[in-house]
Amino acid sequence: MKADVVVIGGGVIGLSTAYYLAKSGVEKIIVAEKKYLGSGASGRCAGGIREQFSSKPSIRLAKKSLDMYERLSDELNFNILFRQGGYLFLAFDEESMEELERDVKLQNSLNVDSVLLEPEEVKEIVPELNIDGLLGGSFNMRDGIAFPFPVVWGFARKCRKMGVEIRDFSEVSDILVRDGTVRGVKLGNEIIGADFVVNAAGGWSSQVYHMAGLEPYNKPVKHEILATEPMKPFLEPMVIDLTAGLYFNQSMRGEIIGGIGIPESPSYQMGSSLEFLEAFASRVTKLMPKLKGVKVLRQWAGLYDMTPDSLPILGETEIEGFIQANGFSGHGFMLAPIVGKLIAKLIATGESDPLLEPFKYDRFKEMDVEPEHMVVG
Numbered sequence: 001m002k003a004d005v006v007v008i009g010g011g012v013i014g015l016s017t018a019y020y021l022a023k024s025g026v027e028k029i030i031v032a033e034k035k036y037l038g039s040g041a042s043g044r045c046a047g048g049i050r051e052q053f054s055s056k057p058s059i060r061l062a063k064k065s066l067d068m069y070e071r072l073s074d075e076l077n078f079n080i081l082f083r084q085g086g087y088l089f090l091a092f093d094e095e096s097m098e099e100l101e102r103d104v105k106l107q108n109s110l111n112v113d114s115v116l117l118e119p120e121e122v123k124e125i126v127p128e129l130n131i132d133g134l135l136g137g138s139f140n141m142r143d144g145i146a147f148p149f150p151v152v153w154g155f156a157r158k159c160r161k162m163g164v165e166i167r168d169f170s171e172v173s174d175i176l177v178r179d180g181t182v183r184g185v186k187l188g189n190e191i192i193g194a195d196f197v198v199n200a201a202g203g204w205s206s207q208v209y210h211m212a213g214l215e216p217y218n219k220p221v222k223h224e225i226l227a228t229e230p231m232k233p234f235l236e237p238m239v240i241d242l243t244a245g246l247y248f249n250q251s252m253r254g255e256i257i258g259g260i261g262i263p264e265s266p267s268y269q270m271g272s273s274l275e276f277l278e279a280f281a282s283r284v285t286k287l288m289p290k291l292k293g294v295k296v297l298r299q300w301a302g303l304y305d306m307t308p309d310s311l312p313i314l315g316e317t318e319i320e321g322f323i324q325a326n327g328f329s330g331h332g333f334m335l336a337p338i339v340g341k342l343i344a345k346l347i348a349t350g351e352s353d354p355l356l357e358p359f360k361y362d363r364f365k366e367m368d369v370e371p372e373h374m375v376v377g
């Protein structure tokens with residue numbers, strides 16, 4: 001059997017790529033997913049979408065992706081429950097405040113309308129916040145939240161309608177490379193020929209690099225999250241405490257959904273810990289005393305696919321036809337529409353969009369990469 005493109009990974013990145021490939025007229029596309037669609041980070045994430053970043057390449061990419069999210073329900077003819085209540089960043093120490101000041105300046109220079117806020121102005125946006133010790137914040141009204149599952153399902157549904165073959169519970173175990181060019185993949189017991197293979201395997205992307213004989217820069221790192229019982233809706237923005245590495249928002253169903261970064265070593269472990277529960281509960285109730293006594297309904301974890309500069313790896317490698325769309329740390333959900341579109345354009349036309357340039361695989365050989373600092377949420 002022969003495909004034009006095999007996409008490895010049925011998460012939001014793989015499915016978005018497959019959709020835009022089909023839209024570009026590529027005919028034979030196979031998405032291989034080793035478990036069920038959305039079983040990786042895409043079905044475990046907080047759904048946050050923002051353009052407040054600290055590096056130019058991230059801001060440019062995120063801005064385009066947010067433009068696309070504003071129209072995505074129409075594009076997919078599927079309600080992705082997207083709402084724009086803004087992202088509110090909080091700084092409780094000098095270092096975080098300086099970071100916000102630098103970032104807002106950079107964001108404004110790239111036409112992002114984020115603003116710096118005094119503590120009292122923060123309180124006006126979310127009156128339930130305890131602002132003791134708060135130095136200030138930043139806010140961008142355009143940022144928002146979508147519900148991850150409809151985004152995954154919406155892309156998958158469109159893909160199927162456009163003739164993309166989605167194979168779930170189908171693991172790629174090898175990539176066939178000859179004379180420096182991709183020839184296909186081993187999928188279950190089957191060999192499938194392919195002109196292009198896309199590594200959209202999320203936290204497992206390093207395994208896929210190895211299959212093609214390339215050294216990965218990516219490492220999987222566990223990131224925990226929880227959801228509480230529903231409360232009457234009161235919280236519009238995603239709130240991020242930059243000092244503590246904590247984020248939380250309220251879903252349309254009323255649950256508080258949030259996480260806090262705790263140090264983890266690279267692994268595929270995805271268990272839930274008491275350490276996380278305690279760290280999140282103690283910080284979030286200090287920040288918002290109203291949440292004391294609210295019950296946690298569910299706690300889970302997923303993998304951040306980390307790179308040395310916390311920026312994704314996008315585009316070509318030295319192996320012809322082996323295309324990367326991975327390394328998204330905590331930002332792949334928000335970047336999925338634009339990444340899918342640009343990776344599809346690269347494959348369908350051979351043209352690498354300038355937006356992809358800073359994210360190339362071999363950038364780590366040059367030592368002047370500008371890391372992304374805004375990694376929470």
Ligand SMILES: Cc1cc2nc3c(=O)[nH]c(=O)nc-3n(C[C@H](O)[C@H](O)[C@H](O)COP(=O)(O)OP(=O)(O)OC[C@H]3O[C@@H](n4cnc5c(N)ncnc54)[C@H](O)[C@@H]3O)c2cc1C
Pocket residue numbers: 008009010011012013014032033034035036037038039040041042043044045046047048049170171172173200201202203204205208223224225259301302303304325326328329330331332333334335377
């Ligand atoms: C707790 C948590 C909260 C987050 N919050 C946010 C947020 O608010 N906003 C945001 O933008 N991002 C967030 N992220 C990050 C975001 O979820 C990811 O960056 C994004 O989902 C990556 O999508 P993906 O399709 O690349 O990976 P995944 O969704 O992980 O998909 C990769 C898929 O590849 C499959 N696969 C792997 N190896 C193989 C193989 N050999 N053969 C076949 N299939 C294979 C896996 O089973 C998996 O389903 C969060 C992540 C976590 C864990």
